[in-house]
Amino acid sequence: MNIRRNTSLLNFNTFHLDMKADAVAVFQSVEELKTLLAEYKNSPILPLGEGSNILFTRDYGGLVLLSGMNRARALTETREDVLIEADAGLKMDSLIAQTVDMGLGGLENLSYIPGTVGAAAVQNVGAYGAEAKDVIHSVKALDRQTLDVVDIPAADCCYAYRYSRFKDEWKDRFIITSVVFRLRIGAVPDVSYKGLTEELSRLGVVSPSLSDVRRAVISLRQQKLPEVAQYGSAGSFFKNPIVSAETFAKIQSSYSDVPFYAMDGGYKIPAAWLIDRSGCKGLAVGGARVWDRQPLVIVNTGNATAEDIMTLAATVQHRVKQQFDIDLTPEVQYV
Ligand SMILES: Cc1cc2nc3c(=O)[nH]c(=O)nc-3n(C[C@H](O)[C@H](O)[C@H](O)COP(=O)(O)OP(=O)(O)OC[C@H]3O[C@@H](n4cnc5c(N)ncnc54)[C@H](O)[C@@H]3O)c2cc1C
Known part of the structure; x- marks a missing residue:
């Protein structure tokens, strides 16, 4: 140790x-x-x-x-799927590279998201129409009160958009040690997300394999997002807000081009669009800047302080509130 x-x-x-x-x-x-x-x-x-x-x-x-635990192993296998247990310290993208190579489907749309397996189960990471919760079978975690390792079924984690119980009521209780994923053998990948369909067709792929999807996702992410080795960031700084039908109708009456996803309980509006339309693209405070190619991302251009990043985030929230009367909530956790 x-x-x-x-x-x-x-x-x-x-x-x-x-x-x-x-x-x-x-x-x-x-x-x-x-x-x-x-x-x-x-x-x-x-x-x-x-x-x-x-x-x-x-x-x-x-x-x-x-x-420092970073292995993965197969637990059980049926004709349709395999349970894979991955240690919390394994990089999520290494796990995805391995499972795609093995022909196991379910994680490919989450390719190239930074971070570890343990955190993916805390955050319920998501991208290109997929979320970790879709394939999480259970989570193994050390209970800090009893020092026992417990097996928590996914259904008990209350997964929702970028949410699990590990983010609030279980925050100081559990340390995740491994995550069990249920992955599909011979799965047909889900490429229904619009941007992904377009990228695959740009790459000339007609019936995509898991590796084609992984390649397309990585290509899209490299076009849009800053490489952390070059510009510090934490990816999307804010969550996409879900607004009521009434609020949505009000916004749509002034902005007929507002993008949205209709869902149970309201309409999800891309925070990037709200930030862009509030005139925040390229906005900077000290060394912190709103990323031009994806305004949902705040980058450290080299010498940003935490204060710069917080002030810039608060300015973005204020402008979006003024323009749309919507409160943006940070996805990034302040420690
Ligand atoms: C360029 C970039 C792009 C990104 N794109 C996406 C994206 O497309 N989709 C998406 O969802 N996210 C995205 N993110 C955000 C980030 O990658 C994810 O939230 C990721 O899951 C964080 O992993 P991490 O290991 O860095 O966790 P950390 O940031 O280290 O921790 C996150 C939280 O998990 C807790 N935690 C970590 N490990 C454990 C454990 N073993 N047990 C209990 N709690 C734990 C921490 O205490 C903290 O509360 C992006 C980030 C960057 C920098």
Whole structure:
């Protein structure tokens, strides 16, 4: 087990902010995790993956816990599907590369999303019409109160758009150790998401395989999103708001081109469109800037402070509120 004290978090968050933590520890087994939890039982504890959905707003006065466990294994197989258990510390995209190579369908639309398997089950990551919850069978997690590893069926995690119980009522209770996915053998990929269909046709693909879909998704993401090695970011800064039918009708009467997805309980409007129409594209505060090619993303152009990023985010929220009377909620977690 490796513990570093009073250490920089610069390499542990994709905004590239140079905050410090009292301690950063990497555990290689559940036993090591239990030892760390016993040792730090009176400290704040933050389980962290790649820090790609986190904005460190100050130094962290506690223990940052990273999982060094990064294997995946097949559990059971039927004629239709396979249960694959992946350790929480495995990079989600490495898992997807492996499962696509094995001809197992269900994760391909989530290709190239940064972050770890454990966090994907916290966040219910989603892209191109798919969400992690569609294929999560169950989650294994260490209960910090009892130090037992429990098996939590997906149905108990209350998954919804970028939401699970691990984000609020279970936040300080569980540390995810592995996730079990149910993946399909010989699956026909879901390419119904408009942008994905268009990209596949641009690439000249007629009946796409899982690897074709993965290639198209990666190509789309590389066109639209900043590479974190070049510009620090946490991907989409805000969630897409879901508004009532009444609010939607009001907006549509002034903006007939408003894009939307009708869903149970209202209409989801792309936050990127709202931000763009509120005149925020290219807006900057210090070293933080709204990304030109995808205004839902705030980037660190090199020397941004957490203050710059927070001020810029608040300015975007204010402008969208003024223009559309909609409150944008951050998807990024402030720590
Ligand atoms: C360029 C870019 C593009 C992105 N695109 C997308 C996208 O298309 N769709 C999408 O959904 N997201 C996207 N994201 C956001 C991000 O990649 C996801 O939210 C991802 O799941 C975060 O993974 P992580 O390992 O970095 O988690 P972190 O940011 O380290 O942690 C996220 C949360 O999970 C908790 N956590 C982490 N590991 C554990 C664990 N083992 N047990 C309990 N809690 C844990 C943390 O405490 C924190 O609350 C993008 C980010 C970037 C930088």
